[in-house]
Amino acid sequence: MGADVIEVQRLTKYYGRTLAVDDLSFRVEPGRVTGFLGPNGAGKSTTMRAVIGLDRPSSGQVLIGGRCYQDLDAPLRTVGALLDARSAHGRRSVRAHLLGLARSNRIPDRRADEMLELVGLAAVADQRAKGLSLGMAQRLGVAAALLGDPQVLLLDEPVNGLDPEGVLWIRQLMKGLAQEGRAVLVSSHLMSEMALTASHLVVIGRGRLLAEMSVEEFVSQGSRGGVVVTTPQPERLREVLAARGLELRDGPERSVVEVHGADVRTVGELAAEHQVVVYGISPATVSLEEAFMEFTAGAVEYRARQQGAE
Incomplete structure (x- = not known):
């Protein structure tokens, strides 16, 4: 049986x-990790709490497989x-x-031990929860979320406190849970981790939807729209490109030149025509973090003053 879809419908809180x-x-949607x-x-945490009925919407609703969380017959078996x-x-x-948790949801005891093995906590099974480090507590939380073998997973900042x-x-x-056909929604502030884990994004700000698209689409919208050239002759390349009226920017290193207003083919042909050595040339891209920022x-609701700013 396929996983249920989470549908957030005009949610206001x-x-x-x-x-x-x-x-x-x-x-x-099932089958992918949604960041x-x-x-x-x-409003991320409020939204996730509304999904599992911990916050009641002021208006709108959240459905899981077409049903509200409180109407599910076996919630822990449906949503973790x-x-x-x-x-x-x-x-x-x-x-x-x-x-x-298992006994209150009619889940066999053996499932608890299986989850402890899965998350690497079998060795501390008899230790009190208050003695766990944050990383170990995260693992216990994951074990609890997976206890009912649910088809829908909600994880809020799951990598907090974890070592590499x-x-x-x-x-x-x-990623493995998504490949099994489950719907996985994960909230995180670690953009580098989301870039490696998620295939789809939901981005919100001040409680409103800003974007809902694939990671590739999101990053491409933040693309600089130019060309990055690596050359041992950056000054010569700058002279050639400036003579054509192209906009130039400094790259992260002296040997890197960013060109705007031209495509890879045009820049490559200009470099070849003027015998400028090029080690590498590619479209300019941005990271998920840069695109997100x-x-x-x-x-941004809370913004710190940058050091040295007036």
Whole structure:
């Protein structure tokens, strides 16, 4: 059976007079990891809480397979969520926490032990949850989210506190779950990790939808639209290109020249015509982080003053 689709339909949420989510609509499809991005205060956590019924919408709704979370027959078997790594009762053991969830949802005890093995916590199964590091608590949260073998996963900042091995593990886990046909929605501020994990993005700012598209489309919209040239003769290349009226910018290194207003073929032919040695030439691109910063520049709620700024 295929995974259910998450449908956020014109979701609006007020806390008193504060508008946290503003007429937000998007879909999370099965078979891919969807990155849920936005600046601090954008409304990501509120939206994810609304998906699993922890926050009641002021208007609009969230459906999972066409049903609200509270109407699901077996919620833990349908949706697994990690929204707070420290949600486990501190005085309970790691195994007892999972067993309590399993038995309350009619899930066999053996599933708890299987999940402890999966997330690498079998050796600390009898340790109290309050003694776990943040990274270990994240692993326990993932185990709880997967306990019911759900077809829909919601993970809020799942790599927080993980060491490099743990980051690689959670990345591979999320991609593997999506490849199995599950719908995976993951929120993160680590753009480099999202670039390696997600295939689709939902980007919000100030509670509103800013973008819903593939990672490739999102990055291409932030493309500089120029050409990057690596050459041992940067000054000579600049002279040639400037004579043609092309816009030039400094690259990250002296040997790199960024050209705007021309394509790769034009720049390559000009370099060849004037016998300028070129080591490499390609369209200018931006990283997911650069595209995100550009796209959300007008939607940042909390902005720190840059050092040295007046």
